Amino acid sequence: MAGTPDCAVARIEALLPQTQCTRCGYAGCQPYAAAIAAGEAQINQCPPGGSETIRALGALLGRDFLPLNPANGVESAARVAWIDETRCIGCARCLPPCPVDAIVGAAKFMHTVLADRCTGCELCIAPCPVDCIEMHPALGQTANQPALNRARYESHTLRIAQRADLRQRELDAKKAGARRTLPAGS
Numbered sequence: 001m002a003g004t005p006d007c008a009v010a011r012i013e014a015l016l017p018q019t020q021c022t023r024c025g026y027a028g029c030q031p032y033a034a035a036i037a038a039g040e041a042q043i044n045q046c047p048p049g050g051s052e053t054i055r056a057l058g059a060l061l062g063r064d065f066l067p068l069n070p071a072n073g074v075e076s077a078a079r080v081a082w083i084d085e086t087r088c089i090g091c092a093r094c095l096p097p098c099p100v101d102a103i104v105g106a107a108k109f110m111h112t113v114l115a116d117r118c119t120g121c122e123l124c125i126a127p128c129p130v131d132c133i134e135m136h137p138a139l140g141q142t143a144n145q146p147a148l149n150r151a152r153y154e155s156h157t158l159r160i161a162q163r164a165d166l167r168q169r170e171l172d173a174k175k176a177g178a179r180r181t182l183p184a185g186s
Helices: 005-015 029-037 050-061 146-181
Strands: 079-083 133-137
Touching: 005 029, 005 050
Parallel strands: none
Antiparallel strands: 079 133
């Protein structure tokens, strides 16, 4: 594939579904795209993209079609998370792993999934201590919206980075204030 390495990664990433599910073995769609571009990963590791994405990647890269690697999961219709609100204890453990902020709620309050935002990544399931999260078929417009998924993921990532930066500045200010208030010779 001609072009710069960054261009190759961007073109590969544009073909991925942007679910950020990590089932490919990478931390998200962009790292997986970079691994494909570098020849470190096969084109058949994306269960949400399935055979359609594998064919598109093969065409882009001039590679033969490979069936989806079963070690990465199985191809299925688009799905979204659903929380059984009668069983939800409001522990908030499902909130941090959601890469697109599709789950709303607060500690000690019931949570719910915004189905039109959910990418079906399933990352919220494992941390739930009461198994109240299930996957249901995605309806209509919730399926296959990679550009919107990516924008939401980038917004989520930016918000997390800004929050971490703010926390660090607050800690630095506390430390600086503590040093000023220490008596001489301490």
